[in-house]
Amino acid sequence: MLKRPLPTQQERVLGEDDFIVSKTDLKGIITYGNRHFIQMSGYSERELLGTPHSILRHPDMPRVVFRLLWDTIQAKREICAYVKNLAKDGSFYWVFANITPSFDRNGDLIGYYSVRRKPRAEAVASIAQIYQALLAEERKAGDGQEGMKASLALLNQTLERKGLSYEEFVFGL
Amino acid sequence: MLLGAGWAASGPHPLPTLAWSLGGACVLLLGLALYTAHRILTALDRLTGHLKAAAAGNLESRITGIKAGAATGELAWAINDLLDQQEAYFREVYSAFEHATRGQTFRLAMDQGLHGAFKEAMVRVNISVESLGQVQMMALKEKLISKLTDLNSGNLLTNLKSIQEYLMNMTQEMSIVGQLSKETAGDAEASRATIEGLVADLNRVAEMAVASDAQVRLLHEKSDEIHQIVQVITEVADRTNLLALNAAIEAAHAGDAGKGFAVVAEEVRTLSENTKDAAASIAKTLQTFGQATTQMISDSEQVKALAEGSRTAVAEFRTRVLKFAGSATTSFTQMSRAQDLSFATLVKVDHFLYKQNGYRVIHQGTASPEARAVQSDHRSCRLGTWYYEGQGAELFSHVPSYVRLEAPHADVHRNIHDAVAQLSGAWERNPATQSLIYAHFEAAERASETVMSTIDRMVEERHRLA
Numbered sequence: 001m002l003k004r005p006l007p008t009q010q011e012r013v014l015g016e017d018d019f020i021v022s023k024t025d026l027k028g029i030i031t032y033g034n035r036h037f038i039q040m041s042g043y044s045e046r047e048l049l050g051t052p053h054s055i056l057r058h059p060d061m062p063r064v065v066f067r068l069l070w071d072t073i074q075a076k077r078e079i080c081a082y083v084k085n086l087a088k089d090g091s092f093y094w095v096f097a098n099i100t101p102s103f104d105r106n107g108d109l110i111g112y113y114s115v116r117r118k119p120r121a122e123a124v125a126s127i128a129q130i131y132q133a134l135l136a137e138e139r140k141a142g143d144g145q146e147g148m149k150a151s152l153a154l155l156n157q158t159l160e161r162k163g164l165s166y167e168e169f170v171f172g173l
Numbered sequence: 174m175l176l177g178a179g180w181a182a183s184g185p186h187p188l189p190t191l192a193w194s195l196g197g198a199c200v201l202l203l204g205l206a207l208y209t210a211h212r213i214l215t216a217l218d219r220l221t222g223h224l225k226a227a228a229a230g231n232l233e234s235r236i237t238g239i240k241a242g243a244a245t246g247e248l249a250w251a252i253n254d255l256l257d258q259q260e261a262y263f264r265e266v267y268s269a270f271e272h273a274t275r276g277q278t279f280r281l282a283m284d285q286g287l288h289g290a291f292k293e294a295m296v297r298v299n300i301s302v303e304s305l306g307q308v309q310m311m312a313l314k315e316k317l318i319s320k321l322t323d324l325n326s327g328n329l330l331t332n333l334k335s336i337q338e339y340l341m342n343m344t345q346e347m348s349i350v351g352q353l354s355k356e357t358a359g360d361a362e363a364s365r366a367t368i369e370g371l372v373a374d375l376n377r378v379a380e381m382a383v384a385s386d387a388q389v390r391l392l393h394e395k396s397d398e399i400h401q402i403v404q405v406i407t408e409v410a411d412r413t414n415l416l417a418l419n420a421a422i423e424a425a426h427a428g429d430a431g432k433g434f435a436v437v438a439e440e441v442r443t444l445s446e447n448t449k450d451a452a453a454s455i456a457k458t459l460q461t462f463g464q465a466t467t468q469m470i471s472d473s474e475q476v477k478a479l480a481e482g483s484r485t486a487v488a489e490f491r492t493r494v495l496k497f498a499g500s501a502t503t504s505f506t507q508m509s510r511a512q513d514l515s516f517a518t519l520v521k522v523d524h525f526l527y528k529q530n531g532y533r534v535i536h537q538g539t540a541s542p543e544a545r546a547v548q549s550d551h552r553s554c555r556l557g558t559w560y561y562e563g564q565g566a567e568l569f570s571h572v573p574s575y576v577r578l579e580a581p582h583a584d585v586h587r588n589i590h591d592a593v594a595q596l597s598g599a600w601e602r603n604p605a606t607q608s609l610i611y612a613h614f615e616a617a618e619r620a621s622e623t624v625m626s627t628i629d630r631m632v633e634e635r636h637r638l639a
Contacts (some may be wrong), residue, residue, distance in 0.1 A: 019286025021257040023235065032235040034257050035250055049237060078268050098283065100264050102233060115261050117285045167272075171279050 002047060002055055010091035012040055013118070020095065020116040023102070026109065028053045042088030053114075058086040062134035064151040068166070069099065073112055076101050080170050082119055082127040094124045123173040130158060209244075216245035220252055227252075232260040262291045269302050278306030326536070330529050333522055340519040347512045354505040361498035368491045375487055379480030386473040393466040396459055403455045410448040417442030506636075513632045516564060521625060523555035524585070528621060531589040531614070539596050547593055551583040556624075572634040578627045584620035588613045 023032040072079040095116035138147035265282040272280035284295035420438035424431030533543040559565040592613035600606040
């Protein structure tokens with residue numbers, strides 16, 4: 001079992017023409033990762049396969065984002081999200097993640113496919129502010145369901161004020 | 174490493190040993206080569222499996238557990254990269270189109286990380302997504318416009334129907350008011366005649382009062398004359414009485430000789446007494462008669478004054494009645510014009526309704542109530558009934574424009590019928606048929622304009638001639 005490293009302020013940057021590809025099963029266990037995934041995460045292929053994708057979760061990420069992510073893909077819909085990931089050496093890297101459900105021939109859900117691209121710096125700057133506020137909301141209410149509820153309310157409120165759906169907002173950044 | 178060990182072991186031995194060693198090394202090399210070849214073949218087999226799956230359209234599978242430095246490692250990663258490119262490409266295209274069909278054209282396909290032809294194709298995909306968005310927007314706009322037109326024409330129809338109902342009520346009420354106004358004008362005329370008669374009568378009464386006043390005055394004068402004559406008679410009687418008394422005294426003096434004379438004197442005195450009595454009686458009668466004539470003069474003067482006053486009042490009344498009769502006639506004329514205008518408007522609305530139903534058939538289809546409604550021809554529609562049998566024929570057939578209404582009205586019906594006839598075919602997909610339908614509606618509109626202006630002229634002419 002891999003241990004999550006302590007985060008540092010070191011940043012890694014994904015190449016402009018590259019993308020990270022990974023696949024997981026229904027529980028989020030990694031079943032495939034391309035070479036960019038291996039390189040950016042700092043883990044070997046052997047380490048990554050069979051490990052939960054959440055090994056890359058950075059403590060700066062609000063939990064509500066992953067809640068939204070899972071709710072959406074479990075409903076067999078696509079989701080896009082800006083994510084700050086944690087590499088094996090404690091450094092971080094920002095990605096614009098796109099996750100889509102995979103189906104077998106019978107149309108049954110068999111896993112998830114994720115492509116992560118290099119985000120624009122301006123988009124990262126504005127989403128980081130929002131994530132910070134959401135995270136503060138989660139911490140203020142304690143780490144339980146209450147925090148999640150408060151954070152989700154704040155996210156919805158933010159979107160409502162902009163008059164945008166989550167998707168429109170994310171693609172407009 | 175094995176090869177190195179072989180060479181290292183061969184150092185201190187003699188030739189046969191060397192030969193053995195070489196032989197052994199060859200066997201080992203062969204074995205190694207066979208093993209490596211087998212491993213490569215096995216790995217290639219696996220890779221072939223993945224590629225065959227990909228060729229069959231299954232982009233899901235990937236090669237995992239790739240050993241670093243393995244001969245087929247780079248090949249395996251290259252295959253994974255190819256599959257990643259393909260799968261990312263297809264998923265992006267799917268997502269973008271899936272969103273676009275729901276009108277969410279902000280979700281363009283992301284080409285970042287795709288290479289070469291994949292990236293170039295994605296640019297074209299996004300052009301399609303964007304134009305799909307525009308087409309959708311146009312289609313939605315068209316749909317809205319069409320729905321709005323439908324809504325509008327539906328409401329227009331309802332509105333027209335309510336105006337029609339209102340006009341029908343108004344026409345009915347105006348017809349009642351018109352009748353009343355006509356009666357009032359008749360009454361005013363009759364009153365005028367009565368007043369003229371009354372004035373003539375009063376004039377005669379006044380004249381007669383003046384005449385009878387003169388007669389009474391004459392009578393009064395004559396009775397004064399009679400009074401004077403009666404006084405003369407009374408004086409004569411008095412004197413006669415005195416003479417008779419003196420004669421009686423003289424007769425007494427004469428004694429018996431005067432006896433006969435005394436009788437005569439007595440008779441004369443009696444006669445004079447009787448005459449005096451009669452005169453007194455006449456004077457008394459005359460006094461009563463005089464009082465009566467004085468009263469008559471006073472009465473006749475009052476009658477004269479009254480007749481004079483009545484004449485002035487009746488003259489004023491006459492002026493007023495004449496004015497009233499005049500305005501009653503004017504208001505009757507205006508009322509009848511207003512009635513005609515409202516009737517003309519009503520038949521116009523009937524005509525609008527007919528046309529609107531024609532347009533509605535386009536939306537509602539040839540089996541709709543609207544389609545049945547437009548089947549009527551120019552003789553059986555409401556305007557036609559009005560024109561050939563109803564008030565139109567009754568009130569307007571004498572005006573010059575009446576005959577000019579028939580042709581354009583028949584034209585409207587013919588064109589609407591022709592347009593509706595085109596709707597039974599596959600007009601939705603045929604631009605030529607659509608132009609034909611449009612042309613018929615356009616011709617119907619032009620004819621309808623003539624119908625409207627002709628109705629206006631008919632009303633105008635009827636009131637100019639009247």
